Amino acid sequence: MEAIKSTDSEIFELIRREEIRQCDKIRLIASENYVSTAVLQATGTVLTNKYSEGYAGKRYYEGQQIIDKIECLAIDRAQKLFGAEHVNVQPYSGSPANVAVYLAFLKPGDTILGMALPHGGHLTHGAGVSISGKYFNAVSYELNRETGLIDYEAIREQAFSCRPKMIIAGHSAYPRLLDFERFRAIADECGALLLVDMAHFAGLVAGGAHPSPIPFADVVTTTTHKSLRGPRGAMILCKEQHAAAIDKAVFPGMQGGPHNHTTAAMAVAFKEADSQEFREYAHQVVENGRTLAEIMKRKGFNLITGGTDNHLLLVDLTSKGIGGKPAARALDQAGIVVNYNAIPFDPRKPGNPSGIRLGTAAVTSRGFKEKEMIRVGEWIDAVISDPENEGLHAEIAQDVASYCRAYPPPGITL
Numbered sequence: 001m002e003a004i005k006s007t008d009s010e011i012f013e014l015i016r017r018e019e020i021r022q023c024d025k026i027r028l029i030a031s032e033n034y035v036s037t038a039v040l041q042a043t044g045t046v047l048t049n050k051y052s053e054g055y056a057g058k059r060y061y062e063g064q065q066i067i068d069k070i071e072c073l074a075i076d077r078a079q080k081l082f083g084a085e086h087v088n089v090q091p092y093s094g095s096p097a098n099v100a101v102y103l104a105f106l107k108p109g110d111t112i113l114g115m116a117l118p119h120g121g122h123l124t125h126g127a128g129v130s131i132s133g134k135y136f137n138a139v140s141y142e143l144n145r146e147t148g149l150i151d152y153e154a155i156r157e158q159a160f161s162c163r164p165k166m167i168i169a170g171h172s173a174y175p176r177l178l179d180f181e182r183f184r185a186i187a188d189e190c191g192a193l194l195l196v197d198m199a200h201f202a203g204l205v206a207g208g209a210h211p212s213p214i215p216f217a218d219v220v221t222t223t224t225h226k227s228l229r230g231p232r233g234a235m236i237l238c239k240e241q242h243a244a245a246i247d248k249a250v251f252p253g254m255q256g257g258p259h260n261h262t263t264a265a266m267a268v269a270f271k272e273a274d275s276q277e278f279r280e281y282a283h284q285v286v287e288n289g290r291t292l293a294e295i296m297k298r299k300g301f302n303l304i305t306g307g308t309d310n311h312l313l314l315v316d317l318t319s320k321g322i323g324g325k326p327a328a329r330a331l332d333q334a335g336i337v338v339n340y341n342a343i344p345f346d347p348r349k350p351g352n353p354s355g356i357r358l359g360t361a362a363v364t365s366r367g368f369k370e371k372e373m374i375r376v377g378e379w380i381d382a383v384i385s386d387p388e389n390e391g392l393h394a395e396i397a398q399d400v401a402s403y404c405r406a407y408p409p410p411g412i413t414l
């Protein structure tokens with residue numbers, strides 16, 4: 001970073017501090033990860049200088065000899081990795097990818113049926129504050145009150161009564177696997193399209209640690225920067241019959257020029273993901289989730305659905321007598337970074353809900369396994385058991401930082 005250092009010492013210093021933060025803290029935010037040095041390098045290249053509106057072979061500006069090859073490589077690798085018929089790698093991020101899918105298939109006012117935001121759905125699945133809730137007639141399904149699980153029969157009934165044009169499966173905070181076959185059957189029965197948003201668990205799908213939605217969904221969207229461990233971006237995977245509609249919706253419907261440096265970094269990440277090492281990572285992510293769930297339960301924490309099958313845990317702190325926000329704050333002071341999160345049917349307000357969400361992708365990328373997850377669970381318990389003891393939190397933060405130095409994360413050399 002010599003050039004940044006001499007041009008802009010303020011930004012240099014802040015990046016440096018963020019590198020140290022990412023090394024010295026236990027990062028349990030379920031949507032975050034550490035990309036490899038190779039992915040990081042691809043994002044910082046001259047590819048950012050090129051405009052390439054359109055698609056390979058059909059661009060609006062000249063000079064695409066190299067860019068076309070890069071985008072085709074990214075597409076080929078994604079097709080192979082996920083077994084998809086058609087892939088569009090141009091969406092800037094997960095939210096615009098979802099909006100592009102709506103643009104491809106829906107008219108304003110059409111009905112969509114997605115998981116409610118406070119139950120683990122994403123903003124773009126029909127939340128009132130989002131374009132998806134403002135421009136469409138968004139109906140939400142909720143989780144079962146007793147089990148915290150998806151209630152497929154209830155979704156089926158809801159689908160029959162609201163007759164959605166599109167059903168959305170996918171989540172940001174649901175700790176169990178999704179039954180894509182079941183979603184497909186419901187969509188077929190009521191004549192709806194099925195969109196699966198696998199943003200959170202795409203890396204697990206790529207690594208064979210989670211069922212794939214590709215055979216069942218009309219369209220699949222995903223971010224590339226969460227468990228998939230690529231650059232910040234997104235892609236849309238679909239059946240060949242929808243290829244033209246999707247491509248037209250992304251460009252010129254929704255976006256202008258693609259971010260070519262990101263496309264190249266995606267290609268690198270997809271190559272990395274097509275390896276034994278990545279498959280081991282994906283299975284370890286799930287294993288680490290299970291281990292963390294076990295230790296948390298032993299410490300008396302109440303987990304929504306009683307555990308996890310994927311990379312995330314949703315912890316209900318009600319029995320611990322603390323809100324999600326002060327808990328997340330105290331954990332951060334102790335070097336453990338999580339986010340406060342609503343639980344299904346949360347009686348508390350969204351600004352300080354009853355839960356916290358924990359994810360295992362980032363710590364798995366830095367080499368944490370069973371032994372380390374148990375240690376993490378013990379630290380979390382120590383902090384939540386004494387949430388106002390700032391001295392203790394500072395002490396734990398020191399322990400966490402020195403512990404973490406033995407697990408250097410990908411992409412960062414201090």
Ligand SMILES: *Cc1c(COP(=O)(O)O)cnc(C)c1O
Nearest residue numbers: 093094095122171172197199223
């Ligand atoms: C993170 C996420 C997105 C949006 O991704 P951004 O890149 O933040 O726009 C979309 N859908 C789901 C389910 C997500 O978890």
